[in-house]
Amino acid sequence: MSMVLQCNEKSEFKPHPEGIHPAICVDVIDLGLVETEFQGQKRMVNKVKLVFESEQKTEDGTNCTVSKNFTASLHPKAKLAEFLGKWRGRPVVPGETIDLGKLIGACCTLVISHQQNLVGRTYASIDAVSKPTKKIKASGYYDPAAARKRIADWNAKQQAMPAPTAAAAQQARPVQPAPVPSKSNAAPAAPMPDYDPEVGF
Numbered sequence: 001m002s003m004v005l006q007c008n009e010k011s012e013f014k015p016h017p018e019g020i021h022p023a024i025c026v027d028v029i030d031l032g033l034v035e036t037e038f039q040g041q042k043r044m045v046n047k048v049k050l051v052f053e054s055e056q057k058t059e060d061g062t063n064c065t066v067s068k069n070f071t072a073s074l075h076p077k078a079k080l081a082e083f084l085g086k087w088r089g090r091p092v093v094p095g096e097t098i099d100l101g102k103l104i105g106a107c108c109t110l111v112i113s114h115q116q117n118l119v120g121r122t123y124a125s126i127d128a129v130s131k132p133t134k135k136i137k138a139s140g141y142y143d144p145a146a147a148r149k150r151i152a153d154w155n156a157k158q159q160a161m162p163a164p165t166a167a168a169a170q171q172a173r174p175v176q177p178a179p180v181p182s183k184s185n186a187a188p189a190a191p192m193p194d195y196d197p198e199v200g201f
Contacts (some may be wrong), residue, residue: 016066016112016124017056017130022134023066023110025053025103026142029151031069044070048100048191050150052110052126053129053142062141066112068126074098 030049049069056064070080074092084098085091087108092098111128 013121016054016064016116017115017121018113018124019055019111021054021110021112022107022132022136023052023054024107024136024138025050025105026053026065026138027144028100029144030072031146031151032089035069050083050103051142052108053138054110055136061138065142066124066126083129087131089131096118105138107135109133118154120181137168 018103027049029049029051031049034047034088035042036045047069048071049132051067053063053065058064068083070083071078072080074081074084074096076092076094081092087106109130109132110126113122113127114122115125116122
C-alpha cells in the first residue's frame, strides 16, 4: 500500500496584524520540559508561554491574541529576563524573584511583525515590548482551558500518540491556576518589593 501526501499551503489561520499594539497579558502557561537544540546539542529545558490579547479583532469579532515562548529562567542573559526588563523599563537584577502569575492582567505595548516558518506559514512574532502607553482590559474571549487542550493535542501529534486524555491536557499547566479576576471586582494586591504600579508587576 502506498500513501501519498500533499502539503496544503492554504490555511484559514490569520496571524495577529503587524504594528505597535497596546496589549494585556491574559495567560502564562508552564509548558514543562521541552527538547531544544543548541549548537548541535539537544537538551530538555523548562519552557513557559506568555499569551497577550490586543484590541485588534478577528473575523468573528473576538480579540486577537499573540504569544511568545521562553525558557523559564531569569538569568541575566536569558530572553525572559530581557523581555520582562524591557516590559517594565527596569532590568531584572541578580537575586530578584518574579511571580510570573502576576503578569496576568498587566498591560504593555507590543511591536509585532510577520515572519515565515520553515514550511512557509506566516506567523506573528513579538519583536519588542515596552511599558503600556494605553491601559486596556481583557475581553474575556480568551479560553485558558482551550489553549491548553490545543497544546496537548499538538504534543500528542508530535509524539505520534493517541489523542490526549484530560489528564494529558494538564501537562500544559497554568502558572496561576486560579481564574483571572476582573480588575473591577478584584481587591488591589499589596505592593511587592520594587512593584511598578504603572506596569502591574
